[in-house]
Amino acid sequence: MRELGLIAPDFDSTNPESISTEDFIPVFRPYEATLEDLATVHDPAYIQKVLAMDAAGEGYFDRADTPAWKGVFRRAAMAVGGTLLAADLVGSGQAQHVFHPAGGLHHAKYDKASGFCIFNDIVIAIRRWQQKYGYQRVAVLDVDGHHGDGTQSLLYNEPLLTVSLHMYDGRFFPGTGSLEERGEEAGLGYAVNLPLPRFTSDQEYLEAFDLAVRVVEQYQPDALILQFGVDGHFSDRMVGLKLSTQVYEYISAQAHALAHRVCQGRLVVVGGGGYEPETVARCWAILMANLSNQTATLGPRYEALHDPIAELPLPNEKAIQEAQEMLRSVRKLFIKPHNLT
Ligand SMILES: [Zn+2]
Ligand SMILES: [Zn+2]
Numbered sequence: 001m002r003e004l005g006l007i008a009p010d011f012d013s014t015n016p017e018s019i020s021t022e023d024f025i026p027v028f029r030p031y032e033a034t035l036e037d038l039a040t041v042h043d044p045a046y047i048q049k050v051l052a053m054d055a056a057g058e059g060y061f062d063r064a065d066t067p068a069w070k071g072v073f074r075r076a077a078m079a080v081g082g083t084l085l086a087a088d089l090v091g092s093g094q095a096q097h098v099f100h101p102a103g104g105l106h107h108a109k110y111d112k113a114s115g116f117c118i119f120n121d122i123v124i125a126i127r128r129w130q131q132k133y134g135y136q137r138v139a140v141l142d143v144d145g146h147h148g149d150g151t152q153s154l155l156y157n158e159p160l161l162t163v164s165l166h167m168y169d170g171r172f173f174p175g176t177g178s179l180e181e182r183g184e185e186a187g188l189g190y191a192v193n194l195p196l197p198r199f200t201s202d203q204e205y206l207e208a209f210d211l212a213v214r215v216v217e218q219y220q221p222d223a224l225i226l227q228f229g230v231d232g233h234f235s236d237r238m239v240g241l242k243l244s245t246q247v248y249e250y251i252s253a254q255a256h257a258l259a260h261r262v263c264q265g266r267l268v269v270v271g272g273g274g275y276e277p278e279t280v281a282r283c284w285a286i287l288m289a290n291l292s293n294q295t296a297t298l299g300p301r302y303e304a305l306h307d308p309i310a311e312l313p314l315p316n317e318k319a320i321q322e323a324q325e326m327l328r329s330v331r332k333l334f335i336k337p338h339n340l341t
Pocket of ligand 2: 265
C-alpha cells in the first residue's frame with residue numbers, strides 16, 4: 001500500500017503521529033483492549049484463563065490450532081483494541097470507513113478460543129457501538145472462507161444480522177454454517193449462512209454475494225462490519241474455494257457502496273484469514289484502493305494487483321450445480337419473502 005502511494009512513503013509504524021497528511025490514508029496505532037472491554041462479550045473466567053496460560057507460556061487453547069505463549073494475551077487484546085478504535089472512529093464520525101487488518105477473529109466464542117482466535121473483536125466492537133453510540137441494528141458480512149461460527153454463536157439470540165459466506169461440506173473447519181442455522185428466539189432469521197461447495201469459483205460466489213448484499217440491504221443496519229478474510233482465494237491452501245482477485249474487488253466495491261446506501265458509509269473492515277502473504281497483500285491493496293476511491297487514479301498499478309488471466313482456475317461443474325442448488329434455497333428462505341422486519 002505504501003508502494004501504491006495509498007499510505008505515506010515515510011510511514012513508520014513505531015511513530016504513527018508522523019504520517020497523517022491529507023494526501024494519504026491516515027494510519028492509527030491500535031491500543032490494548034481493557035479487561036472491561038473483553039468482558040462485554042467473554043466469560044470473565046475465560047479471560048482469567050487466557051491470562052494464566054499467557055503466564056505459563058505453553059499449551060494450547062484448543063486442540064492444536066491456537067497455542068499459548070508469553071505475550072499472547074497482549075497480542076489478542078491489541079487485536080481487539082484495533083477494532084474498538086475502528087468502531088470509535090466510525091461511531092464518532094471521525095472516519096466513515098476503517099480497515100483493521102489484524103481484526104476479524106470470528107471463531108472466538110464466549111468462553112473458548114478456536115482457530116487462531118482468542119477474543120472476538122467483531123462482537124466486542126458491536127457492543128461498543130450499541131453502548132456508546134446507541135446503534136440498534138448492526139450487520140456483519142463475513143466473506144472469510146471459514147464459517148464465522150464464534151460471531152454467529154455470540155449473537156444467535158439477538159436481532160443482529162450475521163451473514164457468512166464460506167466453504168461448507170459438514171466436515172470442513174469449523175464444521176458449522178449450514179443453511180439450517182438461522183438464529184433462535186429474538187435472533188431467528190438474523191443468522192444467514194451461504195454454505196458453498198469446495199471448488200466454488202467466481203461466478204457462483206458473486207451470485208451468493210449479491211444475495212448477501214440484498215439481505216443486508218433489507219435489514220437496514222446502522223453500521224456494517226465486513227470480515228474480509230481472503231483465504232477463499234485459489235492460491236490459499238487452507239480453504240478449497242477457487243476465487244480470484246476479481247471477487248475481492250467486487251466485495252470491496254459492493255460493500256463500500258452498500259455502506260453508503262444503507263448506513264451513511266459507516267463501515268469497519270477487519271482482516272480475518274488469508275495464509276498466502278503475496279495474495280493477501282494484493283487483496284488488501286485492492287480493498288484500500290476501493291474504499292478510498294483511488295482505483296482510477298492508480299490505473300495500471302491497480303490493474304497489476306489482479307491475478308494474471310492465465311492463472312485463473314477453471315470452473316468445476318459439480319461445484320456449480322451444488323452452489324446453484326444452495327442459492328435457490330437461500331432465495332426461498334431469505335429473499336422472497338424475507339422474514340427480517
Ligand atoms: Zn478463514
Ligand atoms: Zn466511501
